[in-house]
Amino acid sequence: xxxxxxxxxxxxxxxxxxxxxxxxxxxxxxxxxxxxxxxxxxxxxxxxxxxxxxxxxxxxxxxxxxxxxxxxxxxxxxxxxxxxxxxxxxxxxxxxxxxxxxxx
Amino acid sequence: xxxxxxxxxxxxxxxxxxxxxxxxxxxxxxxxxxxxxxxxxxxxxxxxxxxxxxxxxxxxxxxxxxxxxxxxxxxxxxxxxxxxxxxxxxxxxxxxxxxxxxxxxxxxxxxxxxxxxxxxxxxxxxxxxxxxxxxxxxxxxxxxxxxxxxxxxxxxxxxxxxxxxxxxxxxxxxxxxxxxxxxxxxxxxxxxxxxxxxxxxxxxxxxxxxxxxxxxxxxxxxxxxxxxxxxxxxxxxxxxxxxxxxxxxxxxxxxxxxxxxxxxxxxxxxxxxxxxxxxxxxxxxxxxxxxxxxxxxxxxxxxxxxxxxxxxxxxxxxxxxxxxxxxxxxxxxxxxxxxxxxxxxxxxxxxxxxxxxxxxxxxxxxxxxxxxxxxxxxxxxxxxxxxxxxxxxxxxxx
Numbered sequence: 030x031x032x033x034x035x036x037x038x039x040x041x042x043x044x045x046x047x048x049x050x051x052x053x054x055x056x057x058x059x060x061x062x063x064x065x066x067x068x069x070x071x072x073x074x075x076x077x078x079x080x081x082x083x084x085x086x087x088x089x090x091x092x093x094x095x096x097x098x099x100x101x102x103x104x105x106x107x108x109x110x111x112x113x114x115x116x117x118x119x120x121x122x123x124x125x126x127x128x129x130x131x132x133x
Numbered sequence: 134x135x136x137x138x139x140x141x142x143x144x145x146x147x148x149x150x151x152x153x154x155x156x157x158x159x160x161x162x163x164x165x166x167x168x169x170x171x172x173x174x175x176x177x178x179x180x181x182x183x184x185x186x187x188x189x190x191x192x193x194x195x196x197x198x199x200x201x202x203x204x205x206x207x208x209x210x211x212x213x214x215x216x217x218x219x220x221x222x223x224x225x226x227x228x229x230x231x232x233x234x235x236x237x238x239x240x241x242x243x244x245x246x247x248x249x250x251x252x253x254x255x256x257x258x259x260x261x262x263x264x265x266x267x268x269x270x271x272x273x274x275x276x277x278x279x280x281x282x283x284x285x286x287x288x289x290x291x292x293x294x295x296x297x298x299x300x301x302x303x304x305x306x307x308x309x310x311x312x313x314x315x316x317x318x319x320x321x322x323x324x325x326x327x328x329x330x331x332x333x334x335x336x337x338x339x340x341x342x343x344x345x346x347x348x349x350x351x352x353x354x355x356x357x358x359x360x361x362x363x364x365x366x367x368x369x370x371x372x373x374x375x376x377x378x379x380x381x382x383x384x385x386x387x388x389x390x391x392x393x394x395x396x397x398x399x400x401x402x403x404x405x406x407x408x409x410x411x412x413x414x415x416x417x418x419x420x421x422x423x424x425x426x427x428x429x430x431x432x433x434x435x436x437x438x439x440x441x442x443x444x445x446x447x448x449x450x451x452x453x454x455x456x457x458x459x460x461x462x463x464x465x466x467x468x469x470x471x472x473x474x475x476x477x478x479x480x481x482x483x484x485x486x487x488x489x490x491x492x493x494x495x496x497x498x499x500x501x502x503x504x505x506x507x508x509x510x511x512x513x514x515x516x517x518x519x520x521x522x523x524x525x526x527x528x529x530x531x
Contacts, residue, residue, distance in 0.1 A: 100157060102199075
């Protein structure tokens with residue numbers, strides 16, 4: 030029982046702010062600060078720059094695969110890698126205030 | 134239930150890398166005031182409390198993480214020790230060999246995924262626009278005339294342009310060296326290399342970006358007669374330096390120093406005097422031979438000395454003789470005197486002496502002895518006085 034509690038604690042600790050978005054098809058709610066999201070419903074891929082234009086509250090978006098990190102920062106008109114956002118990939122999104130993403 | 138836990142564990146492992154999130158340090162680098170572009174230069178980030186060995190770098194501009202002119206972007210979480218809110222991080226632009234750098238700038242790590250660093254300006258290296266070297270005689274130009282047995286003041290004058298403001302010039306040094314056998318990095322030697330580590334920077338000169346640098350050298354009489362190079366090196370407050378040189382020529386200097394009197398003491402008539410030794414010093418910067426002549430009362434009178442008493446009152450020039458290489462001690466008859474010594478002449482006669490110029494800074498090694506005797510003919514008495522004219526002639530092969 031203790032083992033399960035420990036696993037549960039770690040899961041909460043490390044996935045705080047992680048949203049498995051299948052439960053939020055009508056909108057992905059991002060809290061102020063850092064969020065890690067994995068959007069596992071289908072949508073048309075789009076550029077991170079376009080996401081930030083629609084949601085200027087987003088300050089950074091980061092994608093990290095095993096080889097390299099791609100980052101985009103919403104400052105100086107947008108700097109960094111203008112990478113594609115795909116379904117079923119994990120992204121870190123930082124926002125300066127709470128925002129709800131509505132993806133199609 | 135077991136299946137759900139397994140899935141949860143899988144999710145944790147998949148998402149574990151995200152436990153250390155990204156945090157970007159971004160900033161704008163202004164081009165140097167001399168118009169050099171900041172793009173392409175490398176900027177280094179580190180946490181001073183962890184040490185500079187744990188660092189990250191980015192290329193400013195489109196070739197770097199930001200993909201944007203004059204901007205850099207570094208994820209400080211990629212430091213080995215990561216970064217967290219409240220950390221003070223330091224950045225500086227590295228010297229890629231073109232001498233464009235920056236001072237260090239700090240930024241405090243805060244929230245919302247990134248922090249903007251105060252603008253950094255690419256530092257312009259000081260630029261030496263001209264260097265001139267000469268002595269106090271500017272005509273003819275590019276020639277230096279040394280002073281026998283003394284030093285000569287030589288000045289290198291450089292004009293420096295510093296676009297970050299003349300007051301950022303920190304110090305200037307100068308080297309003056311024989312361009313044929315020495316070099317900028319050689320050690321000091323009065324024959325061939327001089328250093329001035331504290332040249333004067335005249336901040337009153339010119340406009341707000343200009344300064345005058347004056348490097349003085351006190352050059353000894355035995356400095357090589359060669360082409361010389363004066364190189365001025367100027368440092369700014371970021372230890373970035375510029376260096377430029379100018380050539381001049383040190384003229385040959387023929388000069389010698391002598392004891393004041395050759396004293397033969399008391400000599401009876403029809404006797405050869407004892408040998409008197411007489412020092413000749415090379416006070417120039419070339420190897421010398423000697424030009425010798427003598428007279429009694431006036432030049433070309435055919436005498437070595439005029440005397441106060443006796444029937445003749447003159448000692449003929451041929452009775453005063455010298456040896457420039459070897460001493461012959463003891464008493465000597467007239468025949469030996471004739472064989473071992475060369476007679477003085479009324480006209481200048483050049484004799485091989487090969488006295489090299491001074492090469493030792495600590496003691497004067499450019500001194501040679503000469504050896505003299507005189508024969509007093511019958512009927513000459515009293516006090517005798519004469520004159521010997523020593524001249525320096527450049528020895529062949531020097």
